């Protein structure tokens with residue numbers, strides 16, 4: 001099978017022919033249809049996150065069809081379309097797992113970081129961490145739900161019942177969160193890179209009542225803000241934008257250093273917190289929401305072999321919505337061959 005492999009952080013992914021993996025006990029083998037490109041993939045690829053399992057197949061927004069099952073794997077049938085998220089395995093016995101916080105498991109294995117992910121034609125996954133995909137979403141649209149949607153949802157819950165919600169960095173996650181927040185009756189204020197008028201227009205189309213540059217003040221104070229962009233300077237900016245009692249959630253896995261700031265912008269019981277990973281419960285709740293609230297998922301499809309281009313576009317802020325690798329390009333010649 002074709003896979004795009006990270007051999008060394010800081011260097012481009014290499015196309016490689018690898019054997020199709022075999023599903024172990026409790027695992028399913030998936031034929032991958034689509035895999036989203038998440039900002040976390042950039043952090044792994046750039047070496048911002050330590051000790052990836054090299055050589056590594058990136059990708060943790062995987063949509064595929066079950067084509068084989070290992071021993072003890074009974075949850076899904078061959079032919080089922082399922083999704084594989086970032087949380088690939090947890091120990092089940094540490095103090096975090098035992099207290100409903102498996103997202104913080106001390107031995108957690110993450111897809112496309114500590115185990116191989118979905119920048120490939122096939123992948124294996126522990127069936128207990130996979131999700132059924134609501135039928136209303138095409139493969140390409142479903143892929144970003146697996147992380148951008150899911151972590152976005154966990155961040156939205158962490159931000160509380162804020163009537164006025166700010167979103168910093170209007171990409172894959174924020175464009176989904178904005179829609180869920182609007183459905184919950186929240187007012188949305190979007191912040192983009194300065195001069196990104198296309199991003200601001202995109203945010204308004206998805207229900208933001210105001211969109212501006214991240215160094216601008218919103219027209220009125222916010223009750224909460226979620227920071228999706230990996231930019232530490234946004235932390236004091238967001239603290240200044242929220243009213244007292246407000247919450248600022250950092251949703252990314254990595255951020256540039258946060259500049260020091262005066263205590264008065266935290267004072268007044270403002271809360272600053274991060275959101276890390278996901279629990280299976282988050283995923284189940286989110287997919288129930290996604291099944292009932294049809295989300296418009298903006299994607300930029302690219303064939304698997306062009307994964308590096310997708311990473312570069314995400315790095316430069318050129319992607320509108322979510323970049324998604326599709327495997328149909330590689331599959332087509334083979335099935336055409338099979339048909340002939």
Ligand SMILES: [Zn+2]
Nearest residue numbers: 091094097105
């Ligand atoms: Zn654990």
Ligand SMILES: [Zn+2]
Nearest residue numbers: 038040147148
């Ligand atoms: Zn992700």
